[in-house]
Amino acid sequence: MQAFEYVAATSVTQAVSLLKERGEQARVLSGGTDLLVQLKEGRRYASLLIDIKPIPEVNELSYSPETGLRIGAAVPCFHLSNQAAIRQAYPGLIDAVALIGGVQIQGRATLGGNLSNASPAADSIPALIVHHAVCDIAGPAGRRELAVERFCTAPGKNALDVGEFLVAIRVPPPPAHFGAAYLRFIPRNEMDIAVVGAAASVTLNKQGDIILSGRIALGAVAPTPLLAEEAGAALAGRPADAEMIEQVARIAQHAARPITDMRGTAAQRKHLAYVLTRRVLEHAIERARTTT
Amino acid sequence: MSKTLVQARINGEEVAFVCEPNQTLLEVLRNTLGLTGTKEGCSNGNCGACNVILDGVLVNSCLVLAVEVAGKSVTTVEGIAGPNGLHPIQQKFLEHAALQCGICTPGFIVAAKALLDHNPHPTEEEARRWLAGNLCRCTGYDKIVRAVLAAAEVLQAAPAT
Numbered sequence: 001m002q003a004f005e006y007v008a009a010t011s012v013t014q015a016v017s018l019l020k021e022r023g024e025q026a027r028v029l030s031g032g033t034d035l036l037v038q039l040k041e042g043r044r045y046a047s048l049l050i051d052i053k054p055i056p057e058v059n060e061l062s063y064s065p066e067t068g069l070r071i072g073a074a075v076p077c078f079h080l081s082n083q084a085a086i087r088q089a090y091p092g093l094i095d096a097v098a099l100i101g102g103v104q105i106q107g108r109a110t111l112g113g114n115l116s117n118a119s120p121a122a123d124s125i126p127a128l129i130v131h132h133a134v135c136d137i138a139g140p141a142g143r144r145e146l147a148v149e150r151f152c153t154a155p156g157k158n159a160l161d162v163g164e165f166l167v168a169i170r171v172p173p174p175p176a177h178f179g180a181a182y183l184r185f186i187p188r189n190e191m192d193i194a195v196v197g198a199a200a201s202v203t204l205n206k207q208g209d210i211i212l213s214g215r216i217a218l219g220a221v222a223p224t225p226l227l228a229e230e231a232g233a234a235l236a237g238r239p240a241d242a243e244m245i246e247q248v249a250r251i252a253q254h255a256a257r258p259i260t261d262m263r264g265t266a267a268q269r270k271h272l273a274y275v276l277t278r279r280v281l282e283h284a285i286e287r288a289r290t291t292t
Numbered sequence: 293m294s295k296t297l298v299q300a301r302i303n304g305e306e307v308a309f310v311c312e313p314n315q316t317l318l319e320v321l322r323n324t325l326g327l328t329g330t331k332e333g334c335s336n337g338n339c340g341a342c343n344v345i346l347d348g349v350l351v352n353s354c355l356v357l358a359v360e361v362a363g364k365s366v367t368t369v370e371g372i373a374g375p376n377g378l379h380p381i382q383q384k385f386l387e388h389a390a391l392q393c394g395i396c397t398p399g400f401i402v403a404a405k406a407l408l409d410h411n412p413h414p415t416e417e418e419a420r421r422w423l424a425g426n427l428c429r430c431t432g433y434d435k436i437v438r439a440v441l442a443a444a445e446v447l448q449a450a451p452a453t
Binding site: 001002003004005006008029032033036037039040041049051053076078101102103104105107108190191 | 294296312313314315316335336337340343346349350351352355356357359360362403406407421422424425426
């Protein structure tokens with residue numbers, strides 16, 4: 001592996017000042033399951049790794065029905081999917097988190113890293129978007145928040161400025177009669193990268209037959225994970241029935257602008273965007289009907 | 293780059309070693325500490341041959357920097373057997389002939405240990421899912437899964453210390 005220096009940062013301030021001082025030469029190390037592979041293969045370069053795991057704040061995982069979920073950027077996936085209350089409140093997110101790698105990857109890999117790595121095919125990002133998640137970012141000018149759908153800017157690129165890093169992801173508490181789901185297509189059962197991923201969330205009325213609001217987000221069909229805004233807008237006020245699902249899935253499909261690569265052709269991905277949107281919407285509605 | 297002194301607990305013993313910041317835990321285990329039971333397969337997190345248990349969590353040692361384990365506890369395949377001989381997982385791997393070439397075996401044994409620590413009564417599906425991050429290119433998965441489930445039964449009858 002290329003040579004670099006290593007610093008175990010113990011505070012947000014220390015990490016920010018090192019990041020500012022070293023600029024593009026410095027990389028934040030969290031779980032390392034993407035970064036160390038990229039450094040080994042020469043796909044990224046760093047002269048300094050700043051390990052943020054020793055910072056107490058970035059290890060915090062907290063949830064309450066009043067304030068919602070806060071996931072420190074260094075919390076491994078394994079800890080998230082193990083908590084029943086979080087599974088129940090954020091089902092779309094847990095669908096996605098549970099799909100990321102095998103157990104030994106889950107033991108290290110973090111949502112903060114999945115987001116910062118900004119892969120168009122990242123499983124967690126469409127799910128975070130439909131759960132209205134927000135990035136808590138620290139930098140030389142202090143803290144700022146940014147909606148997850150605005151965080152990724154290009155494949156492997158994100159909205160962080162020099163000196164900034166992702167401290168935590170904040171997910172608001174779900175409203176009543178809320179449901180969400182994430183699905184991806186891969187050519188095998190497990191351990192693969194999404195050909196297309198789709199996430200949906202819906203909030204239903206008390207009777208469970210009308211959608212009050214919802215969101216659709218797609219992965220691996222654009223340079224960044226995509227919030228399908230028109231599809232989401234088309235959900236609001238509509239009956240939660242097959243006709244609506246069909247129409248919204250077609251709108252989401254229209255928003256997809258995929259490329260052809262080793263994992264699939266653009267035409268296949270267009271088709272998958274439609275099929276997966278239909279299925280996740282059905283699933284999200286079903287879940288919304290069974291929650292209180 | 294400056295060498296770093298790292299102190300960690302490896303297989304129950306306090307160990308100190310010196311490493312470069314860019315050395316993985318896998319490299320240090322094998323080349324510095326002589327613990328060659330942990331195998332290098334793909335070195336990019338796909339195959340599970342280098343699995344170790346780090347503070348109770350199953351990880352790929354090829355994707356952990358050696359400097360990251362300062363103050364932590366590591367269990368390698370050398371730390372699985374008890375003072376009185378093979379661990380039931382190892383014994384069942386032998387009885388079920390759950391290995392051919394053997395390169396993947398330490399990773400599977402460590403992963404199986406982590407599974408049974410976490411879930412002492414796995415179903416076959418749970419065991420297969422847990423072991424999905426370990427590759428065996430001799431395609432011996434059925435025997436491996438049978439060995440792990442048989443070890444779970446032994447451990448339920450008489451838990452290993």
